Amino acid sequence: MMRKLLLFISILFITEFTFSQQLPHYSLYMFNEAIINPALVGTKDHDYVTLILRDQWNGFDGAPKTQLISYEQKYYEVYGIGVGVINDKTGPISNLSGLLSGSYRIPFNDNAISIGVTGRLGQYKFDNSEITLENDGVVDPAMQGGLERVLEHSITLGTQYTHDDYYVGVSLPNFISSKLHVGNDGRNKIINHYYVNAGYHYSLNPKIDLEPSLMFKKTGPSPLQMDLNMRAVYDDFLWGGISYRTKDAIVIMLGMDYLDYRFAYSYDITTSALSIPSYGSHGLMLSYRMKQINKDLEKINKDLEKIKKESELEPEPEPIIQFNGLPDTVVINLVKADTIIKITEIEVVIYDTIIYQKRIPVMDTIFFRHNKFNLSNKAISKLMALAKYLKSKPTIKLKITGHTDKIATNEYNIILSNKRAYAVRNYLVNAKGISKSRLIVESKGESAPIVPGSETEHRPKNRRVMFEVITE
Numbered sequence: 001m002m003r004k005l006l007l008f009i010s011i012l013f014i015t016e017f018t019f020s021q022q023l024p025h026y027s028l029y030m031f032n033e034a035i036i037n038p039a040l041v042g043t044k045d046h047d048y049v050t051l052i053l054r055d056q057w058n059g060f061d062g063a064p065k066t067q068l069i070s071y072e073q074k075y076y077e078v079y080g081i082g083v084g085v086i087n088d089k090t091g092p093i094s095n096l097s098g099l100l101s102g103s104y105r106i107p108f109n110d111n112a113i114s115i116g117v118t119g120r121l122g123q124y125k126f127d128n129s130e131i132t133l134e135n136d137g138v139v140d141p142a143m144q145g146g147l148e149r150v151l152e153h154s155i156t157l158g159t160q161y162t163h164d165d166y167y168v169g170v171s172l173p174n175f176i177s178s179k180l181h182v183g184n185d186g187r188n189k190i191i192n193h194y195y196v197n198a199g200y201h202y203s204l205n206p207k208i209d210l211e212p213s214l215m216f217k218k219t220g221p222s223p224l225q226m227d228l229n230m231r232a233v234y235d236d237f238l239w240g241g242i243s244y245r246t247k248d249a250i251v252i253m254l255g256m257d258y259l260d261y262r263f264a265y266s267y268d269i270t271t272s273a274l275s276i277p278s279y280g281s282h283g284l285m286l287s288y289r290m291k292q293i294n295k296d297l298e299k300i301n302k303d304l305e306k307i308k309k310e311s312e313l314e315p316e317p318e319p320i321i322q323f324n325g326l327p328d329t330v331v332i333n334l335v336k337a338d339t340i341i342k343i344t345e346i347e348v349v350i351y352d353t354i355i356y357q358k359r360i361p362v363m364d365t366i367f368f369r370h371n372k373f374n375l376s377n378k379a380i381s382k383l384m385a386l387a388k389y390l391k392s393k394p395t396i397k398l399k400i401t402g403h404t405d406k407i408a409t410n411e412y413n414i415i416l417s418n419k420r421a422y423a424v425r426n427y428l429v430n431a432k433g434i435s436k437s438r439l440i441v442e443s444k445g446e447s448a449p450i451v452p453g454s455e456t457e458h459r460p461k462n463r464r465v466m467f468e469v470i471t472e
Contacts, residue, residue: 041072
């Protein structure tokens with residue numbers, strides 16, 4: 001059986017290298033989608049190091065085995081970079097490739113469009129010594145020699161439209177590729193792949209989220225294939241899922257997120273007409289979330305004090321209104337407004353009339369998901385407008401205050417609110433060029449809810465960052 005498989009693979013490779021599985025296959029791709037669509041590189045909440053192992057048709061000699069390690073990083077909320085190494089081996093054919101990826105995200109309102117590109121440089125190796133042919137007196141020149149190596153390269157393009165709750169993406173692996181000069185045959189080539197994927201995020205209740213997704217795949221002359229996936233997540237900790245790959249397999253998936261680690265396992269049950277005597281296909285993924293902000297509370301407080309000293313800002317005192325009796329009337333009139341700041345005229349009527357003006361930010365709230373501090377597409381759109389305004393009004397200085405709901409401990413919520421405030425500040429400073437001396441950061445934790453109480457319906461309104469104009 002081993003000899004027949006290797007002979008079959010070898011004939012396909014030598015005559016014309018267009019069999020369908022030129023690229024490694026992953027059942028857990030939906031947890032590291034950057035490997036199929038470079039537009040998603042660096043779009044996660046954190047920077048990640050990910051290891052993926054796949055053993056296809058376990059127990060069957062010469063079956064595909066794949067190892068991947070990758071790293072991706074986000075820059076200033078809109079840029080992403082990634083690097084990776086893939087080792088893929090099927091019988092006598094192996095490929096070792098290095099990957100370099102980049103992406104750019106264009107946010108607008110609740111949405112974003114991402115574009116990305118991956119460059120791949122690989123070495124294909126064809127080991128004739130691993131093939132044993134029947135001694136029938138026929139000599140195939142293509143099968144002579146020991147070890148053949150050839151360098152090849154390809155470019156993958158991708159784009160994705162993302163809403164806070166759903167996404168649609170298209171990617172073109174091997175959109176530009178080199179030929180493979182193996183076996184003295186110039187017809188060997190890296191063929192084009194076409195992927196279209198989509199997914200949706202639905203909160204069934206505060207503890208359970210559902211994430212259905214699908215992907216269409218087309219590889220060269222092979223028939224169109226579709227993946228239907230469903231994942232259920234409990235409390236952002238445990239999850240399970242099932243996937244159906246047409247004309248191929250049913251996949252069972254399990255995993256967990258613990259602290260800065262994510263672990264996932266997949267088991268493929270073959271349903272295709274190809275009868276392979278094996279123990280199924282297994283996939284493992286281990287991902288580590290890089291720490292972006294020091295979680296030590298003392299250091300956070302020192303950072304806050306340092307920023308305050310650098311900014312040399314002192315809050316503008318509230319007007320002091322003195323009178324001898326209670327006011328008869330208080331009237332608030334809008335005097336002036338633009339996209340960011342509105343000026344109100346507050347008239348206090350006593351025996352005499354006292355009038356003063358107070359400046360209040362119109363855009364006063366940026367909201368966050370539970371236990372998150374990454375900026376949503378809507379938040380980035382708001383901050384782009386705010387940055388444009390701040391550049392037109394160079395004397396304005398803001399206080400940025402982070403808040404949380406009452407879930408978790410007070411100490412943890414202080415840290416989380418600080419991360420949210422810093423996420424806003426860092427975007428304005430690093431991505432938009434606003435001077436850090438114009439921005440002061442404050443962390444309130446759970447101590448200043450916009451809606452009192454710990455009821456479920458109140459929590460989303462308290463996960464926020466607010467602004468206050470302290471100098472104009």
